[in-house]
Amino acid sequence: MTGDWRGAWTAALDELELDVTQIEAMLADEHRNAETPPADLWRPPTELGALPLELRPRADEILTRQLRAAEEIARRLTANRKQLAVTARIETGEAVKRPVYVDRAM
Numbered sequence: 042m043t044g045d046w047r048g049a050w051t052a053a054l055d056e057l058e059l060d061v062t063q064i065e066a067m068l069a070d071e072h073r074n075a076e077t078p079p080a081d082l083w084r085p086p087t088e089l090g091a092l093p094l095e096l097r098p099r100a101d102e103i104l105t106r107q108l109r110a111a112e113e114i115a116r117r118l119t120a121n122r123k124q125l126a127v128t129a130r131i132e133t134g135e136a137v138k139r140p141v142y143v144d145r146a147m
Contacts (some may be wrong), residue, residue: 047093053086054096058103064110068117 060083092100 061106
């Protein structure tokens with residue numbers, strides 16, 4: 042049973058690492074269509090029990106990569122919002138559209 046337990050955890054970490062690798066590749070490729078999500082989203086396995094101690098360093102390394110990717114995604118989202126706000130002001134010449142005349146007939 043120990044071999045099956047270790048193998049199940051190894052397979053789970055393989056799947057998780059593949060998911061992180063795909064996200065890292067998407068972030069590295071500026072021209073890739075980022076709106077298309079990966080076909081198979083990773084789901085945590087159930088009923089595996091505790092992580093074998095010898096797999097802890099690998100799991101920690103995958104977690105570090107996930108956090109780094111999440112930070113990069115957040116940084117890019119913030120930059121995109123700022124760029125959108127600047128672009129909106131450049132195209133109109135104003136931050137907020139204002140009326141060009143006041144109707145005094147009333």
